[in-house]
Amino acid sequence: MQTIFFSVIIIIAGSGLSDQFETESGLYRLSHDQNYQTVRIGDQVWMAENLNAHYFNNGDSIPEAKSAQEWEAAWEAGQPAWTYYEEKPAYGNNYGKLYNRAAIHDARGLCPKGSHVPTDQDWRQLEIYIGLLSDEADSYGWRGTIAGKLKSTRVAPGPHPRWDLPNAGATNTTGFSALPGGYRTGRPNYAEQQQSSFRKLGNEASFWSAEGGGRALAAERTEIFRGSSKISDGFGLAVRCVSDNDF
Secondary structure, three states, X not given: OEEXXXXXXXXXXXXXXXXXXXXXXXXXXXXXXXOEEEEEEOOEEEEOOOXXXXXXXXXXXXXXXXXXXXXXXXXXXXXXXXXXXXXXXXXXXXHOOEEOHHHHHOOOXXXXXXXXXXXXXXXXXXXXXXXOOHHHHXXXXXXXXXXXXXEOOOEOOOOOOOEOOOOOOOOOOOOOOEOOEEEEOOHHHOOOOOOOOEEEEOOEEEEOOOOOOOEEEEOOOOOEEEOOOOOOOOOEEEOOOEEOOOO
């Protein structure tokens, strides 16, 4: 993996110190897969788009689940899998892939070399840098009013990828450019379901953390969600990789 920066450092000033960020854009260049836009936010370098990888770092293919039955079989076997939202490749072009927990923990490496699936501490570092108070960062559920700094400003009725209205507070001043690719449920989590299902396209951006709690942003909220417990292995969420080294 090679990180190439192609823009100058930008200071984005807002109404107060908590709205001043040092950001820098770039890309991850991969030999076996596509390139990914990146953004430096403070001392961290994050992907500025969702992971869309077909392969692990050693070149092995990541299995695609093309049906609810295949998705559930991977969950039951503890095997890695990815899916497109509603199993439609067009959504993958816009929002990347949804990965199960086994994929993010696979020893072959899901993120590009030199980066990793963010830990809870990686997410907390980002949140505090852009203005979340430390005591809020330590809490769970919906916290703070910083989500808009991470959300893309693309909105309905424009074409995908975009947020449903009202896309509360969205400014994207960090350049993180979060988009609402929704998520896939695991059948065991919803007793009324006969199989897994897709939810919240256009309304929610849901991302894995390495520990499994994850983060979420919603169209109608300015808060950012921190999960208090591990998300089921049967769920499929987006991935935003972060560099192994601070800068």
